[in-house]
Amino acid sequence: MKPRAEKKPNRTRSPRAEIRNGILIRHCQGLDELETCIRVERKVWKSADLDVVPIPMFVVASETGGQVIGAFHGRFLIGFTLSVVGWRDKKPFLHSHMAAVLTAYRDRGIGQRLKRFQREDALARGIGLIEWTFDPLKTMNAYFNFMRLGAIARRYVPNAYGITTSPLHGNLPTDRLVAEWQLRSPRVLRVLAGKRATPSFSKKAVRITIPSDLEHLKKTNPVAAMRIQSHVRQEFSKWFAKGYAATAVAPGKSGVDYILEPWK
Numbered sequence: 610m611k612p613r614a615e616k617k618p619n620r621t622r623s624p625r626a627e628i629r630n631g632i633l634i635r636h637c638q639g640l641d642e643l644e645t646c647i648r649v650e651r652k653v654w655k656s657a658d659l660d661v662v663p664i665p666m667f668v669v670a671s672e673t674g675g676q677v678i679g680a681f682h683g684r685f686l687i688g689f690t691l692s693v694v695g696w697r698d699k700k701p702f703l704h705s706h707m708a709a710v711l712t713a714y715r716d717r718g719i720g721q722r723l724k725r726f727q728r729e730d731a732l733a734r735g736i737g738l739i740e741w742t743f744d745p746l747k748t749m750n751a752y753f754n755f756m757r758l759g760a761i762a763r764r765y766v767p768n769a770y771g772i773t774t775s776p777l778h779g780n781l782p783t784d785r786l787v788a789e790w791q792l793r794s795p796r797v798l799r800v801l802a803g804k805r806a807t808p809s810f811s812k813k814a815v816r817i818t819i820p821s822d823l824e825h826l827k828k829t830n831p832v833a834a835m836r837i838q839s840h841v842r843q844e845f846s847k848w849f850a851k852g853y854a855a856t857a858v859a860p861g862k863s864g865v866d867y868i869l870e871p872w873k
Contacts, residue, residue: 759800
């Protein structure tokens with residue numbers, strides 16, 4: 610009697626490099642391209658040397674199961690994502706530490722193409738989860754993460770990276786939400802197909818408002834901005850402790866509202 614052939618795991622093929630609207634998305638290769646990521650990083654975050662992620666980190670990520678994925682216009686790198694591999698609950702996952710697109714190339718769908726390539730590459734290796742952190746005060750990022758990708762957030766990390774030299778952080782503590790992108794979930798598949806993650810919000814949903822004038826306050830009244838950040842931190846921490854998850858953002862009366870719903 611012949612032994613049964615072992616079934617191979619059902620995995621997606623590795624993503625193919627594809628040019629669209631003159632932009633090519635692919636893995637970065639070699640030190641020269643990894644060093645170019647540093648130049649893009651400096652232009653986007655404008656950080657002092659102390660806070661710049663150095664070239665060895667990019668090399669380690671690319672050689673140990675992480676990802677360094679680039680967006681190229683001709684031979685010029687105009688955006689990238691950097692991910693490192695992690696291990697939780699006996700399963701591998703990717704932590705997407707950085708994602709950047711040069712200012713002149715934004716609002717062209719390049720960020721979404723980078724994330725989709727990142728997802729396809731992870732699935733091809735049997736990885737079903739990608740996480741990353743983002744500033745809860747930056748509601749445009751929240752919209753992209755929740756409404757365009759289908760991620761959720763259930764963790765809030767106060768001052769995750771310390772106060773940095775980047776002007777993007779406004780000299781505030783680097784509080785962060787942790788985005789969870791469950792790559793095979795029905796929610797993610799619906800969103801990537803252009804549909805709403807859920808037809809309607811739970812009747813038990815609650816809202817946390819980010820005031821519309823917050824960016825102005827960061828520059829003109831940093832003490833007031835820090836008070837708002839502290840209130841936002843308390844609200845997220847309270848509702849996450851009750852088993853809620855941030856699932857969406859929506860226009861509110863005085864700014865942009867996070868929608869939090871009970872989550873199993």
